[in-house]
Amino acid sequence: MCPYHVVTIMTKQNLSNAKSCVNPTMFMVEKPPPPPSPPQPRGSYINNISRKTLVEINGEPRIMKSWVDSMRASSPTHHMSANLYEDKTSWMVHHPSAVDMFEDIISVSKGKKIVMFLDYDGTLSPIVDDPDQAFMSHDMRGTVRKLARYFPTAIVSGRCIDKVYNFVQLAELYYAGSHGMDIKGPSKGSKYSKKGTQAVLYQPASKFLPMIVEVYKELLDKTKSIEGVRVENNKFCVSVHFRCVDEKKWGELSQQVRLVLKEYPKLKLCQGRKVLEIRPIIKWDKGKALQFLLQSLGYAKCNDVFPIYIGDDRTDEDAFKVLRERRQGLGILVSKTPKDTHASYSLQEPSEVRIFKHLSKVH
Numbered sequence: 001m002c003p004y005h006v007v008t009i010m011t012k013q014n015l016s017n018a019k020s021c022v023n024p025t026m027f028m029v030e031k032p033p034p035p036p037s038p039p040q041p042r043g044s045y046i047n048n049i050s051r052k053t054l055v056e057i058n059g060e061p062r063i064m065k066s067w068v069d070s071m072r073a074s075s076p077t078h079h080m081s082a083n084l085y086e087d088k089t090s091w092m093v094h095h096p097s098a099v100d101m102f103e104d105i106i107s108v109s110k111g112k113k114i115v116m117f118l119d120y121d122g123t124l125s126p127i128v129d130d131p132d133q134a135f136m137s138h139d140m141r142g143t144v145r146k147l148a149r150y151f152p153t154a155i156v157s158g159r160c161i162d163k164v165y166n167f168v169q170l171a172e173l174y175y176a177g178s179h180g181m182d183i184k185g186p187s188k189g190s191k192y193s194k195k196g197t198q199a200v201l202y203q204p205a206s207k208f209l210p211m212i213v214e215v216y217k218e219l220l221d222k223t224k225s226i227e228g229v230r231v232e233n234n235k236f237c238v239s240v241h242f243r244c245v246d247e248k249k250w251g252e253l254s255q256q257v258r259l260v261l262k263e264y265p266k267l268k269l270c271q272g273r274k275v276l277e278i279r280p281i282i283k284w285d286k287g288k289a290l291q292f293l294l295q296s297l298g299y300a301k302c303n304d305v306f307p308i309y310i311g312d313d314r315t316d317e318d319a320f321k322v323l324r325e326r327r328q329g330l331g332i333l334v335s336k337t338p339k340d341t342h343a344s345y346s347l348q349e350p351s352e353v354r355i356f357k358h359l360s361k362v363h
């Protein structure tokens, strides 16, 4: 039974999948041997030294040196010193390129039920200054369309569903917007929405809607004097962008945001790529959304499911971690610079994600 109090109508298809998946033995990459695991974080996610920046502001603990340090940390320099070069080389040993390893990925996933999970910003579209201009290329859309033809495919984004849908424009996909707090299934008539199926719909933070509207307005007002700030309402969360803010003003901005949040103990502050993310304090994230979708597809206890999650941001780590813990499928981090990650493989930039259009070879 679904533990998430969600109405999901089982189709003949996912019922039979569920029945055929009685052995809960976990799948792990068998051939070739998986790349060595990156060092596992000590303690909980929040206690990991290099993830100091992902803190709860109202809930304990606060474990950061300063918010401005953390905002700088979310903007790694592109300059590579000799040391960084060595770091990158050794990091690549632990997180090899998914492009170089593609044939191996094909061979280990052969015969498995692949499910694709794709982050949007920085994964399907390049990072740009204006969040409204983060378009994905026509070719990338073609790749995603092709993937969805063969495998259940989900977009998992920090953006609200409407915005990310406007960019992606593919009705046949699952969408998990607002960092997984708003999950919808494919529209009727698509391959994964057969007769008798109802679009999966789950909104674990729905009671926070009025609070989010309120805090969005407050943040707009309290940060309007800072040039370059962009406040985005993502339905169940709010993003405060500082990509176009002069670094000298970052301290002032973070202080304003924290002052506003003092009045909202039920909200927490996280960080993404030059963005402060305000989210409800609930135990829900992109990792939980991934688990929810696997369960909805009837793959919860399946030993031959092969989820592939591709993402570039800290919030994607929750999903990478779930895959690592399930010992199923693989996580792929899109990053040019070495990062502490639970992902097994890496890609340099969004354009490399297109290699996955060849994944249909497994069928």
Ligand SMILES: O=P(O)(O)OC[C@H]1O[C@H](O[C@H]2O[C@H](CO)[C@@H](O)[C@H](O)[C@H]2O)[C@H](O)[C@@H](O)[C@@H]1O
Pocket (backbone or CB within 6 Å): 119, 120, 121, 122, 126, 127, 128, 129, 130, 131, 134, 156, 157, 158, 159, 232, 234, 239, 241, 243, 272, 273, 274, 275, 277, 313, 315
């Ligand atoms: O989970 P994602 O799909 O990666 O969404 C995370 C945030 O992405 C967007 O912001 C990021 O991309 C912008 C456009 O390239 C860039 O200007 C910004 O600096 C990045 O942080 C989006 O605007 C946010 O709402 C999402 O939360």
